[in-house]
Amino acid sequence: MTQRFQFSVGATDGKARTGVIDTPRGQIRTPAFMPVGTAATVKAMLPENVRDTGADILLGNTYHLMLRPGAERIHRLGGLHRFMNWQRPILTDSGGFQVMSLADLRKLTEQGVTFRSHVDGSKHTLTPERSMEIQRLLGSDIVMCFDECPALPADRARIAESMRLSMRWAQRSRDAFGDRPGHALFGIQQGGLERDLREQSAEALTAIGFDGYAVGGLAVGEGQQAMFACLDHAPGMLPADKPRYLMGVGKPDDIVGAVARGIDMFDCVLPSRSGRTAQALTRRGAVNLRNARHAEDPRPLDEACTCPACRNYCRGYLHHVVRSGEIIAAMLLTWHNLHYYQDLMQGLRTAIAESRLQDFIRGFHALRAEGDIDQV
Known part of the structure; x- marks a missing residue:
């Protein structure tokens, strides 16, 4: 097994x-989807079951883990992999996005961000250096540099100011990360929907030098059309010999469109969160198991799916446990959704390798357009 972090491109089809x-x-097979294990757990799943779905890597959340149970405690207990019983790769985000979206009474300066915890109101300061320290204590394999992500829409001046601050923080993150063989540091491109600011950000990050690069600041309210317009050029600004990661995306059709535009890595809470709210994500689109139409349906959720929910249970049962508030409902639907996402990624990888990505995409959209199977 390698002792280094390295990326190799196997096949291309267009930009994919x-x-x-x-x-x-x-190894992490790309394009890759990373299930989100926010607080050292993928909700409603055992780690070995997450692996059974086909996941090669998980995402952990620096902000949540630093607040509870604390990075120092996790370190004393053997690091995040041992703590959560997941021995494969883990990527941790920097905490910057959650500080902006969740924390109370935050104050942003050149040095970093001071904020009050949404958990207990305690005061914390997160800087590039502290973010690198927390992620080192956690022991994650892929570390994200600390950045600031303004919510969209924002005016150009605000986006430009934020991007330049993030680039200064990227250099500080690189310096604080140091030399950690076997661990990787990813830079994060910012610049909103402004092409020239994205270009400036990419140039600054490339000059610093990272093991991989993320496209940040998207999927924050701008809509799919605007996101795809940005992805038509943003990934190509980043080094072709390094992984490209689209943070916080997304819905299945977002992922398919982004893969076609050159993205290699994704994460999103959607499959696990949907599983806890009675939403099954299938090849035919989303299915709401609360609906009475499923109550006496003896068929599986998706006849082509091999997950336990589809293999061993009928729609009528899934409807029953959802409506009864049984814990198994969240377990089965989360497993199904994560399985569906990994199945989608494998389908994309195979299609790219066989130079038939456009046929795959046409089939993907055609089946979704048909909608769910007819009611019994």
């Missing part, structure tokens, strides 16, 4: 590519 990220904890 398939490849492998080698890490000391195992």
Whole structure:
């Protein structure tokens, strides 16, 4: 097994590519979807079951873990992998987005962000240096540099100011990260929907030098059309020999469109959150198991799916446990949704390798357009 972090592109089809990220904890097949384990757990799932869905890597959240139970405690208990019983790669975000979206009474300066915890009101300061320290204590394999992400819409001056601050923080993150063989640091491109600001950000990050690059600041309210317009050019600004990660995306059709535009890595809470709210994500689109139409349906959720929810239970049962508030409902639907996402990623990887991505995409959209199977 490699002791270094390295990325190799296997095949391309248009802008899309398939490849492998080698890490000391195992390989990550790209395009890759990372289930979100916010607080050292993928909700309603055991780690071995997450792996059974086909996941090669999980995402952990620096902001939540620093507040509870604390990075120092996790370090004393053997690091995040041992703590949560997941021995494969883990990516941790920097905490910047959650500070902006969740924390109370935050104050932003050149140095960093001071804020009060949404958990207990305690006061904290997060800087590039502290973010690197927390992620080192957690022991994550892929570390994200600390950045600021303004909510869209925002005016150009605000976006430009924020991007330049993030680039200064990127250099400080790089300096604080130091030399950690086997661990990777990713830079985060910012610049909103402004093409020239994205270009400036990419140039600054490339000059600093990172092991991978993220496209940040999207999926924050701008809509799919605007996001795709940005992705038509933003990934190509980043080094082609490094992984490209679209943060916080997304819905299945977002992922398919972004893969076609050159993105290699994704994360989103959607499949697990939907599983806890009675939404099953299928090849035919979303299915709401609360609806009475499923009450006496003896068929599986998706006849082509091999997850336990589809293999062992009928729609009538899933409807029953959802309406009864049974814990197994969240377990089965989350497992199904994560399985569906990994199945989608495998389908994309195979299509790229066989140079038939456009056929795959046409089939993907055609089946979704048909909608759910007819009621019994």
